[in-house]
Amino acid sequence: MKYVDEVIILAPLKKNRITKIDSAYQHSKIDFRSVSNFSFTSLKNSFLSIFKIPFILWQLFWAMKDADHIHLRCPGNVGLLGCFVQMFFPNKIKSIKYAGNWDPQSKQPWTYRLQKHILVNTFLSRNMQVLVYGDWENQSKNIRPFFTATYSESEKELITKKSLDQTIEFVFVGSLVEGKNPIYAVKLIEQLVKKGKKAVLNLYGEGIERKSLENYIAAHQLQKSIFLHGNQDKETLKKAYQKSHFVILPSKSEGWPKAIAEGMFWGCIPIATKVSCVPFMLNYGKRGIVLNMNLEKDRNQIIDFLDEKLFLKISKRAADWSQYYTIEIFETELKKVLAK
Numbered sequence: 001m002k003y004v005d006e007v008i009i010l011a012p013l014k015k016n017r018i019t020k021i022d023s024a025y026q027h028s029k030i031d032f033r034s035v036s037n038f039s040f041t042s043l044k045n046s047f048l049s050i051f052k053i054p055f056i057l058w059q060l061f062w063a064m065k066d067a068d069h070i071h072l073r074c075p076g077n078v079g080l081l082g083c084f085v086q087m088f089f090p091n092k093i094k095s096i097k098y099a100g101n102w103d104p105q106s107k108q109p110w111t112y113r114l115q116k117h118i119l120v121n122t123f124l125s126r127n128m129q130v131l132v133y134g135d136w137e138n139q140s141k142n143i144r145p146f147f148t149a150t151y152s153e154s155e156k157e158l159i160t161k162k163s164l165d166q167t168i169e170f171v172f173v174g175s176l177v178e179g180k181n182p183i184y185a186v187k188l189i190e191q192l193v194k195k196g197k198k199a200v201l202n203l204y205g206e207g208i209e210r211k212s213l214e215n216y217i218a219a220h221q222l223q224k225s226i227f228l229h230g231n232q233d234k235e236t237l238k239k240a241y242q243k244s245h246f247v248i249l250p251s252k253s254e255g256w257p258k259a260i261a262e263g264m265f266w267g268c269i270p271i272a273t274k275v276s277c278v279p280f281m282l283n284y285g286k287r288g289i290v291l292n293m294n295l296e297k298d299r300n301q302i303i304d305f306l307d308e309k310l311f312l313k314i315s316k317r318a319a320d321w322s323q324y325y326t327i328e329i330f331e332t333e334l335k336k337v338l339a340k
Contacts, residue, residue, distance in 0.1 A: 001027045002331075003338055010063045011078060012037035019206075020233045035059050038077055053081065060085040069338060070094040074119070075112045083118045086125070094128040095337050097146075099255045101276040102132040106253075119143075129337055133256040134277030148256045149330035150234075151265055156323055159267035161245055161315060164306050168192070168199045171244040171268065173237060173259035174251070176207030176228075181273075183209065184250040184293070186216060186226055191299040193225050197306070201248070202240055204229050241266040245311070246302070250291055251275060264288075264322035267315040269305060271298075287317040 001007055006029045013034040035056045038049040060082055064070050070092055072082040086094055096119055100112060119130045120140045131146035162169075170189055174180040182203060192199040203213070203226070210228065217226045232240075241247065247263025248271040260270045260281060270288035272278045282288035289301050305311055 001025065003335055004069070005029065006031065008033065008063050008067055010035055010059060019231050020236075021231045033059060033063055035078065057081055057085060061088065064089055064092070067092070072096045074098050074115050075100045077111075080111055080115050083115050083125075086128070090126040092127060094125070096125075096128060096130045098130055098132045101253050101255060102134055102136060103276055104136060104138075106275070131337070134280055146333070147325050147330070148258055148261070149325050149327045150258065150262050151323075152327045156326075159242075159315070159319055161267055161312075162243070164245065164308055164311060166198070168197060168246075168306065169244040170199060170201040170246045170248050170271075171240050171263065172201060172203045172205070172248050173240075173262070174205050174249060176203070176205050176209040176213060178209060179252050180205075180207075181250040181252055182213060183216065184295075185248045186213060186222070187295055188248070188250075188298055188302070189225060190220060190222060191295050192302065193222070195299065195303070197303070200225050200227065202227050202229060202244070204232050204237060204240060206231050237262070238266070241268055244268050245315075246271055246289075246305075248272070250293070254278060257281070260288075261322050261325065264318040267319045269311065269314050269318055271302065281321075283317075283321070287314055287321055 007025070007027050008031045009025070010033045036052045038045070038052045038056070040046045040049060056078070064085060070086055070089065071094070072079050072086065074080070074083065074096055075098065098119065101108065118124050119128070120143065122140055122142055125142060128142050130143050132143055133146065135145040136143070170185070172182055172185045174182070176182050185201060185203070189199050189201040213228065217223060241263050244263065245268065247260060247268040249257050249260055250273050251257065252273070252275065254276045256276070257272060257278060260272050260278070264270055270282055271291060272282065272288065273291045273293065279290060282290055284290070289298075289305065291298050292301075305314065
């Protein structure tokens with residue numbers, strides 16, 4: 001936003017309580033245009049959406065007409081409508097942040113596939129750059145590998161980790177929902193504890209799975225090993241990464257798993273599933289652990305990394321890779337997108 005004079009934001013407006021993970025837009029001239037939220041998750045919602053969509057399309061058209069640069073965030077409901085409306089402005093410069101899994105082989109909802117079909121078609125999406133996570137083969141010329149950044153160059157510092165002979169610290173950062181699979185992280189640490197390892201897992205985030213996690217922790221007497229901290233601010237998470245040895249995210253679907261990149265920045269060895277660009281981030285196992293989603297096999301993988309010498313080597317590889325993707329590099333690349 002710092003590189004533009006005015007920002008038009010068109011999106012649904014939610015009036016929920018502000019939490020520690022929310023932050024305000026920073027710009028002196030914002031024109032926020034609220035649109036109705038819609039979905040097709042039930043028969044009732046689908047019926048209501050039929051009446052909402054024409055008006056949303058009309059709002060999108062006029063917002064795009066007023067803009068010099070059109071930016072969409074996909075995949076999503078409003079993003080899907082935006083994919084259609086942007087076709088009426090072939091001469092305007094456009095950019096798309098595709099925040100989901102771009103892997104062409106992944107199974108995805110038909111609405112996601114439809115958005116991707118439009119975005120890769122250079123006739124339907126003229127003057128557009130599509131920023132995707134990962135570098136995939138056989139892509140159209142408008143597809144551009146991209147990334148996300150959290151920390152600045154000035155935040156880099158010498159990383160030191162406590163000995164693995166003491167407590168082995170794991171951290172999970174993400175929504176406590178089925179898609180992020182926090183229960184697998186809990187069960188994995190339980191397996192290590194059963195093997196006599198002094199392992200602890202700190203989970204940061206909120207979601208509908210919290211109650212079931214609390215019940216599992218109580219039923220299996222894991223209160224001394226598993227801790228739920230809820231949503232926390234950036235500084236709290238930074239300290240959590242700094243004292244942790246491993247960052248774990250057994251997610252079922254991701255775009256650019258920010259928690260993994262953040263943990264790696266502070267020397268945490270990443271433990272993640274083979275989704276989206278995760279294998280690339282982990283250099284196919286050379287700077288992290290790719291989960292098999294088999295508790296016994298994954299537990300044994302982690303135990304292999306508890307060798308102090310190996311841990312420090314992989315930890316340094318993880319940090320060296322992640323610390324390239326700073327906010328400064330991010331902004332430099334974004335300026336190129338705006339200038340096209």
